Amino acid sequence: MPRGELQTRRTDAVRAWTAFVEHGDDLASLVRPEILTSWTRSEAAISTDVREAPLADESETAAYWRGSPLETAVERVEAELRRTAEDGDLVVAVTDPETRILWTYGGRVMRRKAETVNFVVGGRWDDESVGTNALDLANRTATPAMVFSAEHYAPIVHNWVCWAAPLHDPVTGTQLGVIDISTTWDRTHPIGLATARVLARLIETAMPLSHGHPVAGVLDEATDPGLVLRVLGTAETWFDGQRLLLNRRQTEVLTLLAMHPEGLSLEHLHALVYGDQAVTLSTLKAEVSHLRAALGGQLASRPYRLTMPVQTDVDLVLSLLRGGRVGAAVEAYGGDLLPGTNSPALAELAEYVAVAVREALLADPQPDAVVRYSELAPYDTEVVEACLHRLSGTPHPAVPLLKGRLAAAQR
Known part of the structure; x- marks a missing residue:
């Protein structure tokens, strides 16, 4: 956004915040309703001179995180999350339903800023602990939220802009926490909220299905034996709990074999993969050979078929x-x-x-x-x-x- 527009927006936010904390002015026309509601809740719980978020018990936080669906999902997409943080010099955080940070990673500059206010693992970022912020709003409203500059109640983060999106169990819809991305206010960008939503979707897609649910475990790549394929919206292949690195064509061949458990002849598989493209049978044989090696030999021939449990x-x-x-x-x-x-x-x-x-x-x-x-x-x-x-x-x-x-x- 143009620097002048951002500066004006920041100035307006500071004026509204000052009017609220110093005079208790009616700000219905100056700030969003959810911000005003959170300011009121924050005012009753904390002082504006709060210097950092309180920290939860370290061992309890570690025990909650260890083995949780969120930990499994974050580990599967951690490279993407870290790359996002580093490329944009952001700090990325994942919380529990109480807005306690469970995992975080930051770019070089934002990591240092985050540490000074306990935006770290164990930090409690509900608004009654540290004041209005996007993590708390997204958790309370179950919708993506943005908090800009002095819309934060605590001045320690008035130089920040934060975007957060809720994280849900992929089957039951239970809200498990939020993912937040934060940077300095002067680097606000309209794509920030969309980025938070995309990262939330990335984590949800990588999450194992909840235990005890009628379809739980159907696509639990980390524990289920055999082959697990995710091809809707993303492309991931897991074999006996290990992710396979396949190219696009190999994923297509594997998907077709998974859809035809009875098996396919070389010619039939070629037609399904390539249609009328001028691609030789030997090219397809090379792809199948690579897949057979990756699957420990569990791909039979004449016809080609998978010889292990398959879930998609x-x-x-x-x-x-x-x-x-x-x-x-x-x-x-x-x-x-x-x-x-x-x-x-x-x-x-x-x-x-x-x-x-x-x-x-x-x-x-x-x-x-x-x-x-x-x-x-x-x-x-x-x-x-x-x-x-x-x-x-x-x-x-x-x-x-x-x-x-x-x-x-x-x-």
């Missing part, structure tokens, strides 16, 4: 849809199947899955599921309109989100 997110989504569990299906649906694939068979399967999810939502537009789906298909206004029509006249927290999505798509 495609099967999970379709199974949930067959059972009428639309909300759970949308939670498990990460997006289009291998976007950009030029395999005719996979392109057909991708369309089938996408249409099945969409039609299920049109028939049963569950608000939370539609909100989730709209993040993956932001321009599918028909599904949003169907949900708003069903909610017509009925108060629901999803309504403003859906109306905002509709307005954005129609610009």
Whole structure:
């Protein structure tokens, strides 16, 4: 954003904050309602001269984190999270439902700033401990939140801007905490909130399914034996708990074999992968040989077929849809199947899955599921309109989100 606009915005925020803490002025027209509510809650709990966030018990924090679904997910995508922090000189943090930081990583400059205010593992960042901030707002409202400069209640972070998004169990929808990204106010960018949402989605996609749930463990890559494929919206392959590094074509071949447990001849597999492209059979044989080595030999020939247990997110989504569990299906649906694939068979399967999810939502537009789906298909206004029509006249927290999505798509 232009420096002049940011400076004006910061000045306005400081004036509103000063009017509140010094005079208790009515600020209904000056700050967002959620900020004013949090300021009021903060004022009753802490002083503005707070110097750092309080720290939770170190051993308790470590015990909570160890072996949790969040730890598993963060470990799987840690390289991406660290790269985001380093490239943007941000500090990234993951919390529990009480806004206690469980994991954090920062770029060189922001890491030092974070340490001075206990924006570290164990730091308690609920607003009653350290004042208004995006982590607390996202946790309380269960929606992405931004807090800019003096919108923070505590002056120790008036030089910050923070964006946070809630993290949910991929099947039950239970809120597990938030992910936050923070930097200095002068580096505010409109893409900040979208980045927090993307990182939240990245973590949720990497999370093992909750234990005790009817479909728990179906795609638990870390513990399940055999082959686990995630190809909806992302591409990840796990074999006996270890992630395999495959190229795009190898992932496509493996997906087709997973979809055809009865096996495929070389010629049939070639047609499904390449269609009418001028690619030799020997090229496909080379890809299969690489896969056979990566899978410890558990890929038979004549016909080609996998000889181990196989689980895919495609099967999970379709199974949930067959059972009428639309909300759970949308939670498990990460997006289009291998976007950009030029395999005719996979392109057909991708369309089938996408249409099945969409039609299920049109028939049963569950608000939370539609909100989730709209993040993956932001321009599918028909599904949003169907949900708003069903909610017509009925108060629901999803309504403003859906109306905002509709307005954005129609610009």
